[in-house]
Amino acid sequence: MRKILSSLTDGRGFDIGLVAFPLGFLFLMSGLPLLYNVLMSFQEVDMFSLGTLFRPFVGLKNYVALFSQRETWPIFANTAIFVAASIAGQFLIGFGLALFFWTNFPGASWLRGLFLVSWVMPGLVVGAIWNWILSGDFGVLNFFLREAGLISQNIFWRSDPHYSLWAVIIANIWLGTSFNMILLSVGLSGIPKDLYEAAELDGANVWQRFWTITLPMMRSTIGAIVSLGLIFTLQQFDLFAAITAGGPNNSSNVAQYWAWDLSFKQYDFARGATISVIMIIFVMLASLVYVRSTRQEIRG
């Protein structure tokens, strides 16, 4: 007994405890709900059986029913477009800004800090603001585009099924760019300066230096950012709720919003859980990429 106690304060027991505590916490707070969600997707869930664990088991029925719905494939396609376009936009603009501020002109760090404003704002507030900006009749975006001579007629960003998904993507790119920029800035500042000096002496121009030094040195940072971006964009819910509510006619509906709509608007918890399980698989793949890219970072 004494041995166990002393090993707790000093020794192996302490190490085990150190690992066990966060593991237990993770299991309790994330693992159990996750398992519960998976379980729910195989059950017949009724709003009044929500509190019980043992419900009729229906096997893959929820999955079959989900994929036989006519809106399923368009919604998954929307999700893919949303994720790909958001990540691409956030990353490219974020990288551009990071490189811009990396030139370290006077006041660069202050300006860079200001960019974080968008990341600090709650999603619903961002959604409400973009709701006004994107409004068809009086929106600021239409005003600028008209003044610039790019459009002759107002674009109804939120209500035209051709644009509605892009309306949310634009808002989401704005929201996520600063986060990308900050992480990429950190990555950039980690590259040793002498590499560039050496390259410059050898006569490498700006582009050659970028392709042969910056990009390869940033590989792990970029991997981490892209996989985090996948997770964050798959989580993005507020903007949909605030800007289009998935409409018109599901043209801007994505899996995460749909899962919420099914569970908490239509009270079809089983189907909501089913979509979540499918999304969990994607997020796990993203996490795998993330873990792999950060592992390299530690070694280096």
Next chain:
Amino acid sequence: MSIRNSLMAGALALSCVSGLAMAAHAQEEVTITIWSLDKPEQPAFNLAKEFDEKEPGIKVEYRLIQFDDVVSEAMRAYSTGQAPDIIAIDNPDHALFSSRGAFLDLTDRIAKSEVIKPANYFPGPLNSVTWDGKLFGVPKATNTIALYYNADMFKEKGLDPDKPPQTWAELLDAARKLTDPSKNVYGLAFSAKASEEGTFQFLPWAQMGGGSYQKINTDGAVKALETWKTIMDEKLASPDSLTRGQWDSTGTFNSGNAAMAISGPWELNRMSDEAKFDWRVALLPVPEAGAERSSAMGDFNWAIFSNSKHPDEAFKALEYFASQDDKMFEKYGQLPARSDITLPATGNEKKDAALKVFQEQLQYAKARGPHPEWPKISKAIQDAIQAALTGQMTPKDALDQAAETISAVTG
């Protein structure tokens, strides 16, 4: 007789004299809990407080819940045995709980009640608390929609402000004349949003066309959706009607960017403050002259959970709430769900005239459902509206598809 005995006898006599009030005191105080979304300036919050003060033997605990959480909180609470005694619930959700035995059957209590008399209520609200011929609640308040119009714009465009559009054709006609893109004015503002609001606005049209949620694809309902499509195609209403709720849509009317608006009495106070023109209200236009009227019905109901430990006290509270219905409009600006109450004049001429129209429109208000799977039915209708208005399907096909989905849901 010892001193102690005589004292006891005296005490006994005293308590007999002072009667029931004392007896209640001697009993343990009963606590009932009430959940509602009403804020401190709204009815439920105040009624609960008044009832608490009025009944010495009953303590009332009030909990404010958010609109979006009402149903999910209530379900979770009920399934874990933590449900409150009384809840205020949105009327289309009422059947969900009644049909599963979660709400207490109040039929017998109401039959015996001196205060709550079913005959006093508008048929729509009463229907929303009814399931299987039994009463599972008491309407809390009610509202409906009608046509607001800008009389100044009517005059300007040569329309008679005393003759607002009566039929769908007249509505389209008026909207065409009133739409003025050069001034950023649309003829009409309404909501076709992919949420309960879209269903709320469309269903009356379908019902006037002889449809219902069980038969959403009747010819009349198809004509209703075609009329909506004409409005959108000709840009008589903002394309953003597809993603905008009623409050925001009517906002464009208040600011003079729409000549007519379809909305409810909840706009009256805001409009009185904001609208700087002669606004009036007319009944919702019908398919053709003489056609049957219909309207939407909104607002909340009271219900008692079936696992309440104090159903008698809870019902007493509902009786008290109902007894205060005549002050509902005066104090809180909400319409009581009763036809036997004459609303007091507010002193604001426009508002009083508008209220009369809403009171008349309420006669035709129909509850959504009642059906325990209402949210799914509603979603099918919303999808049909939006598929048709965005031109992805014809109104007929869209409603046929909705009818198919709905019949699968209702079984």
